[in-house]
Amino acid sequence: MPPDNSYRPDQIEAKWRARWAERGTNQPDLDHPTRPFYNLMMFPYPSAEGLHVGNMFAFTGSDVYGRFKRLQGHTVFEPIGYDAFGIHSENYALKVGKHPAELIPQNIANFRRQLERIGGMFDWRHALSTTDPEYYKWTQWIFLQLLKAGKAYKKKAGVNWCPFDKTVLANEQVIDGKCERCGTAVEQRFLEQWFFRITDYCDRLLANLDGLDWSDTTRTAQRNWLGRSEGAEITFPLHGLPTPRSGEGPGGGGITVFTTRPDTLYGATFMVLAPEHPLVAQLTTADRKAEVDAYVKAAAAQDLVSRKVGDREKTGVFIGAHATNPVTGKPVPVWIADYVLMEYGTGAIMAVPAHDERDFAFATKYALPIVRVLAESGDGRSDSSAPAEAIVETDGMVLVNSGRFDGMAAEAAMRAITQQLASEGRGKAVVQFRLHDWCISRQRYWGPPIPVIYCDGCGAVPVPEKDLPVLLPALEDFRPDDSGISPLARHEEWYYVPCPTCGKRARRETDVSDTFLDSAWYYLRYPSTEFHDRPFDKTRTKTWCPVTTYIGGNEHAVLHLLYSRFLAMVLKDLGHIEFEEPFTRFRAHGLIVKDGSKMSKSRGNVVIPDEYIAQWGADTFRMYLMFLGPLQEGGDFRDAGINGPRRFLDRVWLMVGDTTTGGEIPKDLVTRWHATKKKAAEDIEGLRYNTAIAALMEFVNAIKEAGSRDRALIQDLVVMLAPFAPHFAEECWERLGHTTTVFDAGWPKWDESLVVSDEIELPVQVNGKTRSKVVVARGADEATVLAAALRDETTKRFVGEKLPKKVIYVSNRLLNIVVG
Numbered sequence: 001m002p003p004d005n006s007y008r009p010d011q012i013e014a015k016w017r018a019r020w021a022e023r024g025t026n027q028p029d030l031d032h033p034t035r036p037f038y039n040l041m042m043f044p045y046p047s048a049e050g051l052h053v054g055n056m057f058a059f060t061g062s063d064v065y066g067r068f069k070r071l072q073g074h075t076v077f078e079p080i081g082y083d084a085f086g087i088h089s090e091n092y093a094l095k096v097g098k099h100p101a102e103l104i105p106q107n108i109a110n111f112r113r114q115l116e117r118i119g120g121m122f123d124w125r126h127a128l129s130t131t132d133p134e135y136y137k138w139t140q141w142i143f144l145q146l147l148k149a150g151k152a153y154k155k156k157a158g159v160n161w162c163p164f165d166k167t168v169l170a171n172e173q174v175i176d177g178k179c180e181r182c183g184t185a186v187e188q189r190f191l192e193q194w195f196f197r198i199t200d201y202c203d204r205l206l207a208n209l210d211g212l213d214w215s216d217t218t219r220t221a222q223r224n225w226l227g228r229s230e231g232a233e234i235t236f237p238l239h240g241l242p243t244p245r246s247g248e249g250p251g252g253g254g255i256t257v258f259t260t261r262p263d264t265l266y267g268a269t270f271m272v273l274a275p276e277h278p279l280v281a282q283l284t285t286a287d288r289k290a291e292v293d294a295y296v297k298a299a300a301a302q303d304l305v306s307r308k309v310g311d312r313e314k315t316g317v318f319i320g321a322h323a324t325n326p327v328t329g330k331p332v333p334v335w336i337a338d339y340v341l342m343e344y345g346t347g348a349i350m351a352v353p354a355h356d357e358r359d360f361a362f363a364t365k366y367a368l369p370i371v372r373v374l375a376e377s378g379d380g381r382s383d384s385s386a387p388a389e390a391i392v393e394t395d396g397m398v399l400v401n402s403g404r405f406d407g408m409a410a411e412a413a414m415r416a417i418t419q420q421l422a423s424e425g426r427g428k429a430v431v432q433f434r435l436h437d438w439c440i441s442r443q444r445y446w447g448p449p450i451p452v453i454y455c456d457g458c459g460a461v462p463v464p465e466k467d468l469p470v471l472l473p474a475l476e477d478f479r480p481d482d483s484g485i486s487p488l489a490r491h492e493e494w495y496y497v498p499c500p501t502c503g504k505r506a507r508r509e510t511d512v513s514d515t516f517l518d519s520a521w522y523y524l525r526y527p528s529t530e531f532h533d534r535p536f537d538k539t540r541t542k543t544w545c546p547v548t549t550y551i552g553g554n555e556h557a558v559l560h561l562l563y564s565r566f567l568a569m570v571l572k573d574l575g576h577i578e579f580e581e582p583f584t585r586f587r588a589h590g591l592i593v594k595d596g597s598k599m600s601k602s603r604g605n606v607v608i609p610d611e612y613i614a615q616w617g618a619d620t621f622r623m624y625l626m627f628l629g630p631l632q633e634g635g636d637f638r639d640a641g642i643n644g645p646r647r648f649l650d651r652v653w654l655m656v657g658d659t660t661t662g663g664e665i666p667k668d669l670v671t672r673w674h675a676t677k678k679k680a681a682e683d684i685e686g687l688r689y690n691t692a693i694a695a696l697m698e699f700v701n702a703i704k705e706a707g708s709r710d711r712a713l714i715q716d717l718v719v720m721l722a723p724f725a726p727h728f729a730e731e732c733w734e735r736l737g738h739t740t741t742v743f744d745a746g747w748p749k750w751d752e753s754l755v756v757s758d759e760i761e762l763p764v765q766v767n768g769k770t771r772s773k774v775v776v777a778r779g780a781d782e783a784t785v786l787a788a789a790l791r792d793e794t795t796k797r798f799v800g801e802k803l804p805k806k807v808i809y810v811s812n813r814l815l816n817i818v819v820g
């Protein structure tokens with residue numbers, strides 16, 4: 001065959017990349033769109049290794065969807081960018097001894113090359129990097145809006161500190177007490193940090209989830225992270241201390257606890273405070289001081305995550321003070337223990353050893369009283385003796401040893417006891433969330449400086465908006481040190497600055513902000529990248545936001561999405577945008593493994609996309625990735641498999657070169673044609689790309705088997721292939737005589753009346769197990785169906801040489817062949 005007639009991906013892919021750029025094919029008119037569709041994928045962190053196959057799978061999956069939406073007549077905006085600030089980039093730069101400001105542009109250039117090579121429908125005019133001052137100027141602007149609105153504040157907080165990386169770690173970055181990055185044991189430190197008041201938004205963040213078209217797993221993860229629980233706040237007066245004036249001052253009102261089990265209040269026999277609790281110093285008696293101080297010091301050295309591990313040995317110290325159980329009036333000793341954390345509830349708990357496993361273990365160890373207050377109801381003579389282990393269930397339980405509440409069901413008692421306390425001013429019903437405020441401070445170099453100036457006379461002064469961006473200075477030595485203060489503090493020229501209010505010498509905030517802040521608003525910037533005087537243009541934002549469909553990884557299903565949602569709510573409340581949920585539809589994609597196992601450098605089984613693309617072409621690579629499994633599940637990459645999609649494209653290539661018009665199309669093929677148009681559309685809509693591709697392959701077989709060369713069929717086939725193999729489809733479209741892009745062709749319409757076939761597909765079972773299927777005429781008799789089944793290779797394999805012992809046939813439903 002002459003070379004110019006065969007399928008040469010290397011030539012046509014370069015040709016179409018150039019033509020798309022030259023014709024602006026992927027540059028939608030953002031101001032006059034028809035049915036705008038914002039197709040977003042999670043922007044990558046530009047690593048030195050380049051895009052890996054997992055990125056390619058996710059991006060291609062999102063791109064297929066965007067291209068499909070375009071074929072359906074939407075104006076599709078598909079932007080891409082780089083999440084290039086943060087500890088990943090900084091640590092890598094430290095490792096290789098280069099500056100991140102030098103490395104990142106190289107990495108970005110490499111990522112862009114790869115993203116273009118894979119054939120993404122990206123609108124490169126709107127590409128962005130979070131490290132660009134044009135971008136982070138507005139990240140800083142957003143911080144200032146939150147500060148002005150009282151949604152940003154500074155406080156001293158206990159944080160996880162990695163002594164090796166010399167930085168604060170989020171709880172989820174601590175694994176078994178060690179830094180997830182370097183494996184060093186994590187310590188606790190107290191630092192002044194900036195926080196965003198995301199906890200003000202708990203109710204909205206939770207309530208809105210019900211209305212979102214998101215993957216169920218993602219919504220559940222968000223719900224769990226928010227962690228709403230109902231309970232009561234109860235105050236235990238301090239025993240033997242004079243009642244302070246009007247409840248002012250620490251401890252004045254006693255010790256307040258949050259509990260989800262107010263029904264067990266009569267069984268509260270001691271209290272436990274977090275070692276950091278402000279009352280500890282005040283309440284500790286002189287004889288207990290030495291032991292308490294030592295315990296407090298030891299607890300402070302531990303990381304917060306280890307302290308939360310449920311099953312480790314409980315330790316604690318009695319501080320010498322007593323409080324009073326508000327319902328029994330009995331004195332209860334006050335202890336401290338490191339399993340109680342300041343950051344949860346009130347930093348104090350009432351301990352009910354009979355009905356809480358942790359409290360039971362603690363009471364047993366330190367010989368504290370155990371009083372049962374719940375028992376199985378039944379014969380009216382409930383057991384009121386101390387249990388041998390904690391009884392935690394509430395179903396079917398009634399109260400005992402609980403005064404006038406005896407005999408009441410546990411659920412009812414929760415409300416009744418809370419109500420009684422509320423009426424006496426000693427407690428109230430409260431809803432609590434597990435979510436904490438968002439700590440955005442990072443004592444590192446590679447991030448946007450937080451735009452605040454400290455003046456001895458004026459205090460913390462926001463940097464005036466006209467002075468933004470606060471540029472990150474080019475710092476030779478950006479290594480963090482053990483001081484817990486950002487390296488920026490060492491750069492005096494930058495650090496000292498006139499106070500914007502009084503003009504006296506003042507100091508800049510040296511913390512940079514969390515990368516999650518960069519990524520919490522990037523979708524707002526994409527449509528407005530050409531505006532330099534505003535973060536996002538009002539009209540553009542109204543036209544394009546919220547995002548129509550967002551596809552991304554499960555690893556960001558909690559924090560990134562939660563922070564983006566929170567920020568949208570704040571920006572809406574402040575009048576900057578008109579919506580509060582940024583992502584109308586979200587789907588989490590699956591993962592790719594290689595030959596059944598996870599890809600890793602140490603296993604040496606990492607798929608390097610560039611090599612495969614060079615050998616097979618981007619279109620074959622895309623098709624193969626999408627053929628591996630449903631997008632939301634992922635699949636197993638095997639080298640042998642890539643040949644199949646390539647052979648398929650070769651076949652279609654030949655068909656395109658040899659078409660006829662005007663002939664009769666056999667009836668069965670007409671049915672298959674319409675059914676394929678429908679099935680491929682539905683499968684792509686449902687992100688089941690693998691079955692959509694399979695349907696196209698079957699369609700090609702059907703055309704071949706019918707001996708057809710009909711141009712109408714082959715044209716539709718090319719259009720349907722376009723989302724998966726865009727360069728290939730463009731070339732074929734041109735070969736079919738068209739002069740405009742195939743993506744303007746429209747998804748082929750189907751005739752619903754022609755979709756239903758007179759044929760049906762019937763599952764074939766062998767000994768009751770489904771092994772294959774046959775296509776037969778609707779209502780075919782048993783003999784015909786059996787004969788068809790026995791011609792099928794797969795069925796033959798399972799039946800073997802034996803004659804069927806018995807045949808069970810349910811007309812139009814199934815065939816079961818029983819063999820001996």
Ligand SMILES: [Zn+2]
Pocket residue numbers: 162163164165166179180181182183184
């Ligand atoms: Zn570390």
Ligand SMILES: [Zn+2]
Pocket residue numbers: 455456457458459499500501502503504506
């Ligand atoms: Zn000042």
